[in-house]
Amino acid sequence: MSIIRKAISRMRAGEDIGLDRSGQGGRQQTINPDGTYNLERKTGRLFGNFFLYHWILTTSWTRYWFTVLGFYAFMNLIFASIYMIIGHDSLNAMPDQSFLSRFLYCFFFSAQSFTTVGYGAIHPDNELSNMVATVEAFTGLMTFALATGTLYGRFSKPISRIRYSNNILIAPFEGGLAMQFMIANELSSALMEMEARVNIGWSEEEEPGKKARRFQQVKLQIDKIAMFPTSWTINHPIDEESALYGKTLEEMREMDVEVFILIKGFDDIFSQTIYSRHSYMVHQFVWGAKFKVPFHVNEKGKVVMDLNLVGEHYQVNVPAPVPQSAATEV
Amino acid sequence: MSIIRKAISRMRAGEDIGLDRSGQGGRQQTINPDGTYNLERKTGRLFGNFFLYHWILTTSWTRYWFTVLGFYAFMNLIFASIYMIIGHDSLNAMPDQSFLSRFLYCFFFSAQSFTTVGYGAIHPDNELSNMVATVEAFTGLMTFALATGTLYGRFSKPISRIRYSNNILIAPFEGGLAMQFMIANELSSALMEMEARVNIGWSEEEEPGKKARRFQQVKLQIDKIAMFPTSWTINHPIDEESALYGKTLEEMREMDVEVFILIKGFDDIFSQTIYSRHSYMVHQFVWGAKFKVPFHVNEKGKVVMDLNLVGEHYQVNVPAPVPQSAATEV
C-alpha cells in the first residue's frame, strides 16, 4: 500500500523547472506572455550560449533585415576593395574621376556579381579580377542560400496562435470545485491531438520563517483531445489530491499560487508539432464563475466561433471549500 | 467501484469538438468532405485569424499563381517607376519616343534585374540607378526565395488520399452487432502505423422539449495497424458500453447520430505524419450488410487491389438489437 502511495506521489510529483524560486512576495511571473522563460543565463564564455541559427529564427524582423542587408553591404564593400586593390585595369571602363566614383563602380560590379545579375556593362578585364569574380559569384550563391533559407525558415515557422482566457476560474464541478481556464484556436489551422499539462507552484513554510516553493502536476478531467477547431475549457477538479483542495481564494493568495501550462499539438498544415507555454498568477483567479460558450449556431445551421468571447465569464454560486482541517483528515 | 466506474466513464467520454451543436433537425454535416470543418470564425481584428503562410499553402492553384504573378508584376511596376523618376540618364539607350515605351524599357530592365537574368543590353547608367539596381537584385532574390519556397511547399505537401466507404454498415459480429466502415489507401505511398479514433454524437432529451448533443469515443476492435497497403475495415462492436447498444436504425435516426473519424498515419515517402478527418451522418447508415473484399489474387499469385470495390457491400441477416429496456438493466 505504501508502495502504491509512493508510486502515486511520484507520478503526481510536480516539476520544478527551476524558475519559480523565491518564497517571498515580489516574484516575477515565471513564463512571459510570449511563452519565453523569465530567465537570465550566465556562462563563462563569450557567446557561450549563443547559437546563430536560433537567433536568426527568433529575432525581430527589424533586426533580421538589418543583419541581412548589413551583411550584403559588407560583403560588397570587401569585394569592391579587392577590385580597387587590383587596380585600374581590374574592370573595363573604370572611371578616371574621383576615388569615390571608382569605388562605387567597383561596388556596383561587386553587387552585380554577388547577386549573379551580371549585366556585363561592367565586367572583369584582367585575369586576376576574373578570378576574384569567379570566387565572388560562388560566395554570393552560398551567402544567399543562407539568407533566403533563413527568410523562408522565419516565414514558414509554425506558430501556435492559441488564445488563453485572461482568468482562471474556480467553478462549481460535480458537487465540488474545479479550476478552469479556456484556450481557443485563433487560426483556421487544423490543430490535432492537443495535449495539456498543468503544474501548480506554491509557497509553503519549511521551517518557521523560511518558505520554500512546492510543485504539483494536477489532474485534468480531460488532458487530450483529438480535434481542436474551436475552444477547449481545461478543467482541473480540485479533489483531495490537489494542492488547492479546501483552500479559499485568500489562502491561495497567501500561498502565492502560480499555474504553469504546457499545450502541445500537431499542426496539420505545417505537418509539425507545436507547443504553447503560459502561466497564470494568483491575481488572475476569479472565484465562483463559469465561462460563456464562445460559439453559437447561426440561422443557417452553421456554427460560428467568436474569438472575442473567449474568456468571458459570469458569476455563479459555488460551495464553500471544505475546511482545511477536514481535508487533512481524509 | 464507483471510482472505477467514474474513471471508465471519463476515459470513454466523447469529445465535444464544439461544432456538432444544435439538437434540432436541419443540422449541417460537421466535417466537410475535404476534411475541413464546417465552421465560421469571427474575430474583432481585421485579418485577425489570417496567417499568410497557411493561406499560401492551402489556397487553390489559381489563386496561388494569381498572387505570385501579381506580386512579380507589382514589384516591377514599383521599380520601373523609380527608374522613371531617376530620369532619362538612369538607363542606357533609353528610348526618346512615348512615355509608354520609356516606361516599358524601365519595366523590362526591372524584370531583368529582379530575376537576376541581367542581359545587360539595358543596364544602369548612373550611380543612383546603379544603387537602385543593387537593391532590386537583392529584393528579387529574397522575393523569389519566398515564391519558390512556397511553390515547393505546395508541391511537396504530404497528402493523405484515403478513400472512405460511402456507407457505414451495421453488420453481424460475434453474435451481436458492429458498426463498420472501410478505408483504403489510394496511393502507392507506404502508409505505416495507422491509428483510428471514432467518436459519435447524438441528441438526447435533457429536459422535456430540450435536446442536447452528447458525445462518446467508441471502442474499436482494432485501432492500430502497422502497415496499410490495401484497405482496412474499422469495426466498432456495439456492446453494452456503446451509445448505439440496443438501438434500431429508426432510433438512430431519431438520435440524429453523426460519426466523427480521425485517421492518423506516417507516410514513409514524405517522412511525415498525415491526418485524415471524416464524418458520416445517419442517412449513410446501412442496416444488415457486410463489405465485399476489395482485392483478389490473380492467376500469377499476385494480389490485386481494386479501389472501385471499396465500400461495396451485400445484405446479410443480423440479429435484432437487444431492446433498450433490457440493455439498461445490465
Next chain:
Amino acid sequence: MSIIRKAISRMRAGEDIGLDRSGQGGRQQTINPDGTYNLERKTGRLFGNFFLYHWILTTSWTRYWFTVLGFYAFMNLIFASIYMIIGHDSLNAMPDQSFLSRFLYCFFFSAQSFTTVGYGAIHPDNELSNMVATVEAFTGLMTFALATGTLYGRFSKPISRIRYSNNILIAPFEGGLAMQFMIANELSSALMEMEARVNIGWSEEEEPGKKARRFQQVKLQIDKIAMFPTSWTINHPIDEESALYGKTLEEMREMDVEVFILIKGFDDIFSQTIYSRHSYMVHQFVWGAKFKVPFHVNEKGKVVMDLNLVGEHYQVNVPAPVPQSAATEV
C-alpha cells in the same frame, strides 16, 4: 476470465495486411526485398493512384534525370517557338541563314533566359519579345525551384540501410525454442529508439479442403532498444501462445509460414523517423542454429563490427518441439 482471454487474444491478434492471401502453394513473397509490397493497384481513373511528387522522389535516377532534362529541353523548345513566331526582330542580330540556325539562335536565347544566365550577346529587341522574356525568366526560376527542390529531396531522403540476416533460425532458448533473426546497421548513422514488430502468417484448414490464411503478432523478448550502433538479434520465444508452438520444420512448411517484419527507428543525423519492412518465407528457416557474434574487440580495445558476419550461424542441438497434441492440452 473469459474477458481477459478475449482482451489478450485481441491484443495479440495478428494484422492481416491484405496481401498474404492464397492458402495454396505458389504464393509470391508478400514484401519485396526492397521493402515495397508485392501488389497491383487497380483504379477506375487514369492516373488515379499517381501522385507526381511521390513518383519523383522514388523513381530511378535515370528516369529522374531523363524527366528533368526533357522538361528543360521542352520548355526551351516552347519559348524558342514563341520568339520565332514573334519574328525576325524579336532578338538582336538574328541570323539570316537557314531556319534551323534561326531556331537554334532562339533556343539558346531561351536557355539563357530560362536559367537566368543572360549573357546578353543575344537579347530581346522589341517590346513583345521583352515581355515574353520577362515571363520566361519567371517561369525558369519557378521551374528550377521544383527541379532543384526534388533533386535535394532525393539526395537528402533518409534511407535505412538495415541489413537482415538471410535466414531465420530456430534456436534453443531458456529450455525451449525461439525464432531469431538478426539486423545490422550498415551505416555509421546514429539510429536511435529502434522498435521491432513481427507478424506471422500461415495457412489453416477452415473447412475440409479449404485453407485460409491466419495471422498473429508474435511476442518478442525485447521489442525496443535505445541505441543501435552494431547489430540486434530479434528473438521470439516460441511459447504456448505462439502459433509456431510445438511445430516441427516440416509442419511449418506445410503451414506455409511467412514472417513479416517492421523495424522503426529515428535517424539522429536526418532528424527523421525511418522504417524498414522485410518478410521471410519458410524456405529461409534453419532448424537448430545460433548466430555468430558479428563484432570483436581488437588489440587496442576497440570494438570492430564486421558486416559480412551478419547472419552467419552455426548448428546447435535443440530440444524436440513439444508434440502438437500436448501443446493443445495446455
Next chain:
Amino acid sequence: MSIIRKAISRMRAGEDIGLDRSGQGGRQQTINPDGTYNLERKTGRLFGNFFLYHWILTTSWTRYWFTVLGFYAFMNLIFASIYMIIGHDSLNAMPDQSFLSRFLYCFFFSAQSFTTVGYGAIHPDNELSNMVATVEAFTGLMTFALATGTLYGRFSKPISRIRYSNNILIAPFEGGLAMQFMIANELSSALMEMEARVNIGWSEEEEPGKKARRFQQVKLQIDKIAMFPTSWTINHPIDEESALYGKTLEEMREMDVEVFILIKGFDDIFSQTIYSRHSYMVHQFVWGAKFKVPFHVNEKGKVVMDLNLVGEHYQVNVPAPVPQSAATEV
C-alpha cells in the same frame, strides 16, 4: 509469481548495445565525448558503409568547404576543357596568346555560366559552344542546389548543447543511496518534453576466470520533464533491484561499471526531436556528494542560471551501503 518476476526482469533487462565488450581492464570508453560511438565498422564493399549526405552533414567545416570549392573548380576545369576542345571559335574574342591565357579565358567563361552570373563580355560564339553553355547553366543550377542545400542543412541542423556534470555522485537519498548526475541546457532554446534513459554495464564472473559484461536499465526517480529551461538532476535510487545495490565504490571499480545515458527532447525552435548520448566510467564516480544548485534569484527577483556551476558538488555523509550478503537475502 515467477511469471511476474520474469516479466519484471525482462522489462528491466539492460540493453547490450554491442560496444561495451571486454570484461578485462584497459577498456576504452564506449561513447566518445561528442556522442559518437567508439566503434570501427568493417564491410566487404568499398564505400560499403558510406553515405554521402550523412558525411556532408557531419564532416568538419574545413572538409566541407574544401569539398564544395574543389567540386566547383573541378566542374569549371571540365567545362573549360570542353570549350578548348571545341576550338578558337567557341567563345568570342578568344585571346591569341598563350595556351594558358586561352584556357583561363574558357575557365572564366565557364564559371560565369556555371554560376549563371553571365556577364556576357565573354559569350558562346558558335552553335556547339552555345549548346554546351546551355547544358552548363543547367548543371550549375542543379549543382548549386546541392551545395546550397547542404550548406543550409549544416547551418540549420538542430544541435543539442546539453552540458553534463563531470561526475556521477553517490548521494544520500530517502534513507538510502542514489546515483545522480546533472544536465543543463546550454542554449536559450526551448527544449520540451525531455526524457532520460540510463543503462549501466558491468563485469561479472560467468565461470571462474572468465568475465562477461552485464547490462541493466536502471530506474529513475523522474524520467520525463515537460520543460527544461535550466538544469535537471537525474536521480537513480539504488534500491534492491539496482545492480549497484549494496556495492561500495571499491566494488564498483572492480565491476568496471560504465553508465550509458540517452537524453531525448523536442527543440521548439527547430521543431525537431534531438538526442544526446553520454557515458560515464567508474573513475568519474564521487562517493558521498551532492550537487550545488546552479541558479539563484537576483535582487530584481529574476532567476539567474550560471552554467559554470553545473556539476559543482560538495561532500556529504552517506549511510554505508547495505552489505552484499544482506542484499542477496532479500
